[in-house]
Amino acid sequence: QSVAANGVQNMKSQPISKRVRVAVIEDDDSVRQALSFQLRTAGFEVAAYSSAEELLEASDAKEFDCVVADIYLPKMNGLQLQEELNRTIPYASIVFITGHGDLSLGMHAMRKGAVDFLEKPVDERALLSSIARGADISRRRRAERSQLVGLEQLHRSLTSREREVFTLITSGLLNKQVAAELGTTERTVKAHRASVMVKMDAGSLADLVRMAGVLQIHSS
Template sequence: MTQSLATIFLVDDDASVLRGLGRLLRTVGYATKTFSSPAEFLAQLPRDTPGCAVLDLRMPGLNGLELQQTMESRDCHLPVIFISGHGDVPASVRAMKAGAVDFLLKPFDEQQLLGAISQALLKDAASRASRAEAAELHARHAVLTPREREVCTLVAQGLTNKEVAQQLGTTEKTIKVHRARVIQKLGVDSIAELVRFVDRLGQN
C-alpha cells in the first residue's frame, strides 16, 4: 500500500499532541485526520478507508482499549497503535493481546512511530486482501444449489462418485452431472483445485 492511499487517524485529547503528530505525518506524506475525542472519531468512523488508527490510551469517556473494542464491534478493522504518557504495563499487555500493532510511551522517538505505522499499514493491506479473497470465495460458492454444495463438500473430502451417490441417496450418473456443474460454476479445472477451494473457503 502506498502512503498516498493510506489515512492515519489520530485520536488524542491533547491538542498539542494532535498538532505535532499531524504535522510529522503530513511531512512524510501521509494523509491524516485528527480527532480530539473517541466520540468525535466514532461519529465519523471509517470502515473502508485504508490506513490505521493511533489512539491515546487514557482519554475522557472511552479509553483507548474501549475505543478499540467499539471499533471492532462496528466492523471497523483498522490496525491500532496505542500511545500513552503512562508506563502502564497491564494496559500494554491487554492492548497487544487485543491485536494492537504497538504500544508507544510518550515521549517516543519519531522513527518508532513511523516504524509502527509502516507495520500497521502492511497489516491493513494483508487484512484487506484476505477479506477480499473471502468475499470472492463465498460469492462463487453462493451460486451453487443446495445439492451442488453437498456434492462439493463430499467430493472435496475424497469420496468417489459412487460413495457420494450412496450417501445422498441418488445415482452415480446424477452425481457426475452435479460434480461437472460444481467444477464449472466454481471456475476450477480439477478435483485438486476443488479441494483447495473448499479448504480456503473453510479458512475464511
C-alpha cells in the same frame, strides 16, 4: 536503512490510492497537529480526530489502514475504542501512544490485538515501523474478509445438492464415492461437479479445496 524508512519509501513510490491511510486520535490539539504533520511528512495520508467517537462516526472509518490513538482519551478511552473496532471493524489495526507508562494497560491492549504500545515522546522510527506493520496486517485482513464475503455469495448460489457434492469432493472423495454417499449415479455427480466449478468460478479441484478451507466447510 530501518524497516520503517524502507516502508515509508515504498509507500511514497506507490500511487495515491495505495498510500497508507492513518487515523490519528488525540485530544491534545498541539500533539494531534504535530503528530499529523509528522506522519504526512513521512508519506502517510492522515485524518485527525479529537475523540474516539469522532472516528467511529466518520463515514470512512472502515477505510483506514491503521489507527494511532492516545490510550487516555476523554469519554471513550483507547481500550474501549479497541473493543469497539474489534467488534465492528475486525480487520482494523491500532497503535497506542501514551504519556503515562502503564505496563499492565499495554499488555492488555497487546493481548486484545494492538500492534504496539508506545510512550510519549514517541520515537519516530518506532512509530513509523509500527504503523507500516499495522497497515500490512489490516490490508491482509481486509483482503481475507473481502475474499470470504465473495466466496459466501458464490456458495449461496449453489443448490442444496450441489453444496453436498461440493463438500464431499473437497473432502477427498472420488466421483463414484460421492455417488454412493448420495445414492445417485456417477454421471449425475459429474454434472453437479461441473456446475459447482462454474458457479464457484474455480479452475481446478485444488481451487475448490482452497475455497472450502476459507469457508471452513468440512465433511462430517
